[in-house]
Amino acid sequence: MHVYTCISKRFFTFANAVRKYSDNNMGIVERKERQKREIRDSILISAWQLVNEEGWQNLSIRKIADAIEYSVPVVYDHFENKEAILTVFNRQGFQLLGDKLRDTKAKHSDAKKQLDAITYAYWDFAFEQRAFYQLMFGLGMPGCESLATVPELSAFIEVINTTVEQVIKDGNNKDANLRLKVHSFWSMIHGLVSISLMVPPSPGNVTHEQMNKMVLADFIKGFIKGLIE
Amino acid sequence: MHVYTCISKRFFTFANAVRKYSDNNMGIVERKERQKREIRDSILISAWQLVNEEGWQNLSIRKIADAIEYSVPVVYDHFENKEAILTVFNRQGFQLLGDKLRDTKAKHSDAKKQLDAITYAYWDFAFEQRAFYQLMFGLGMPGCESLATVPELSAFIEVINTTVEQVIKDGNNKDANLRLKVHSFWSMIHGLVSISLMVPPSPGNVTHEQMNKMVLADFIKGFIKGLIE
DNA sequence: AGCAATTAATTAACGGTGTTAGTAAATATA
C-alpha cells in the first residue's frame, strides 16, 4: 500500500512534467509558478519594510497579510511559520556580510591590509544594516533597548574601569585614552562571551571551561599586553 | 488651591504616620505591608523560576498569576507592566555581576592579577547565570537560538578565517592555534560592535564614525599585534 | 456589634498575536 502510493505519486509528477511541455497551454504552469514567486517575494518585501519601520518585535503575520493585500493563510502557503520568514532574513544577512567582506578583501593584496579593511567593513555593516545585524546576533530583547538606562550598569563598569586604569598607569603607555580603553576591554570580553554562548562548543568540541582556559589566557596575557606596555 | 492640596496631602500623611504608632491596631499596617511584600516577592520568585524553565520568550503574566495562585490583575498591583518585572531582573543581574567582580578584585593586590581575575569571573558569570546574561545584553531573539544552524555563517566566517590565518602565517608566531585565534578575533569585533550598538554614543558623545576611527584603530594596530608578531 | 468606607481580588472583556480547520470561489481538466 505504501509502495503503491509512492509509485502513483511519482507517476503523476512525471505526467505533469510531460504535459508541461507538450500541452497547448504550456505557459499556464509557468505563469502560476511566476505568480506564486511574486507573492512570496512581496511577502518578504513587505516584511522587510515593516521591520525597518517598526522593528523585529512588532512584525506580525497579520500586518504582512495586510500589506500584500491577501488574507492571513496565504502567508502560510509560502512559509511554514513566522520563524521561517525571519530565517530567510537571517541567512540573507550573513550572505550579505560575507559578500561585503569578500569584496573588501579582494581590494587589497597584503594580508594585514586585508584584515584591517574587513574589520572596518564589519563595523560599517553593523551600523548601516542595523536591522540585519540585530536579527543575526539575536540582539534586541524587549526592555533592553538602551543599556544606558540601567543604574547598576555604571557601578558594574566602574569595577572594570578602575582595574584597567590601574594596569595602564602601572605600564609605560601614559597617553592612553582611558575611557576608550576600558570601553574596548569590556566590549571585547563581552564579544568573546556572547559568541561563545551562541555558537556553543566549537571550535573542536571543547567545553566552555576549556575555552575559558584557552581563549581568555590569550586575551589576557597576549592581547592586553599590546594595550598597556 | 494647589498649595492647599499639597498641605492637606502632607497633613494626612503625617496623621497616618502618627496613628500608625499610637493606635491599638498598630500591627495591621505592618502586616499589610508585609503581605504586599510577600506577594511581590512571590511574583519575582515565580517569574524567575518560569524563566529558568522556559526562557524569557515564554514568560507571561498569566503564567505568573497561575504560579502565585492569584488572578492576573494582582500582578499589576505590584508591577506597572511586564517590562517592569524584566527590568528588576536586569538590574539585579548587573548588581550581581558588579558584586562578583568587586569581590574577585578584592582578593588580589596586584592590578594585573586583578584584571586577570575579573576577566575569568566575567566569563564564568555569563555561563553560570546564563538567563541573567541573556536578559542583560538583549540576547536571544526568537529564531537565533543557535547561530550554528545558519549555513551562510560558515561562508562568512571563512573570509575572516583565511585572512587572519594569512596574517598569522606571515608573522613570527608559528605555533598559534589558528581556529581559536580566528574565533577570538571575530568575537572581539562582534563585542566592540554590539556594545557600541547598545550603549550608543558614549564615551564622551562621539559619533559611531569617530568611535570607528578610535576603537578600531586601537584594535587593529595595537591588539592584533600581540597576536601575530 | 453593626454599618459605612476602604481595600483586595475577581471576572470578563478589548485588541492583539501565531496558527489552522473548514468552506466558498475561481480555475483547469475531462
Place this chain on the structure above:
DNA sequence: TATATTTACTAACACCGTTAATTAATTGCT
C-alpha cells in the same frame, strides 16, 4: 459542460498584555 483541483477566504482556537467594572473581604467608626 460537468468534474476535479487549485486558490483564497472566513472564522475559529488558544494564547498574549492590559484594564474596566464588579464582587468579596477587611477595616474604622459609632
